[in-house]
Amino acid sequence: MPSTKESIIHLADEFIRSRGYTAFSYADISKPLGIKNAAVHYHYPSKSDLAVALVEWHIDHFERFKEKNESKSPADQIKTFLNFYHSIHLSGKVCLIGAFSTDWNSINEDTQGLLRTFTNLVIDWLSEVLQKGLDTGAFNFANAPRAEALRVLTNIFAAAQLSRITDSQDFILVKESIIRELTK
């Protein structure tokens, strides 16, 4: 059973990634938990403390994701990564990077700094996996690894955003074309 503190983070994640950082309040969190908003302030005194804790949670989560998948082939690692975004798409949300990138001017410097760390962690991991796939002949691309990583990342996170609007097969079109292009 998750602690109140964990439940708060979980709900904050839900709201930030479905409505945006400025669009949710402590009342949105306290109500479903059956507590008062002052209790949320007890665990996270300010909204930016909550934002910081959320990014930290995602950093931890991503580190575990890396470890869990490090023995897989580059192709399978990329597929697992894209499947993670597929589940985001199915939930109707966007990813943390997508959410906070548009909320950039509404978050404080600490959150911005941690988000930069997190984003570079993802880009660096993608670069490494793509490079490895290039070395083993599993992938085929002409870009520098970081450029290719950026293209994959921007494609997939923006696909999750765009497909909220067009409400179509667009996410799947993008996802499949990423795999096709990398392995062609």
Next chain:
Amino acid sequence: MPSTKESIIHLADEFIRSRGYTAFSYADISKPLGIKNAAVHYHYPSKSDLAVALVEWHIDHFERFKEKNESKSPADQIKTFLNFYHSIHLSGKVCLIGAFSTDWNSINEDTQGLLRTFTNLVIDWLSEVLQKGLDTGAFNFANAPRAEALRVLTNIFAAAQLSRITDSQDFILVKESIIRELTK
């Protein structure tokens, strides 16, 4: 000299694309114009009326963009489109699609519907230009036109978002790799 009504739209565009829809208020708009917030309500009774008007403005603007560039070659049309996003990147903002896609659950149905129209307008235009470039031999890609259009669009709008976070050459890396891939 722009009318008050035009200035309001312009400021709303600034705020929505730099901070997000939920993060700005009528006071943010009325103050720099030297008017009262009730005057903003006079022109746009509710915030969603303002959102609808803004999307309509972007639709008009995009139609004019299409007309102005229709005589150009496919390669130049794509470059002009990417340069438009480059100016968004330099201004530190994101595009309308990027902004409203993360604010999706905070905007009303009318705005959602118009935004869907606008987004498909952009995707359809990109598809056509890409197809024409394929026919004339200027471009080279294996995807269906819509899939290729989606990849270009998601790459460039997410690059504008991502480069707010990483604060680096990442936007330019993505932009140049799009052109390189299309014309290789």
Next chain:
DNA sequence: ATGAATACTTATTTATAAGTAAGGTACTTA
């Protein structure tokens, strides 16, 4: 000259947001 439309202001309402001070309860450790 007048009445209507346009473009506002003044003044207010209602609701919600973020945050805090002070207190209560229960469990825990010296």
Next chain:
DNA sequence: TAAGTACCTTACTTATAAATAAGTATTCAT
């Protein structure tokens, strides 16, 4: 057993948001 400490509630403050009702000034057509 007394003092912490963790985890809350009650009750409040301060600020801001969206929206509206009613009034004012200016222009413009008849």
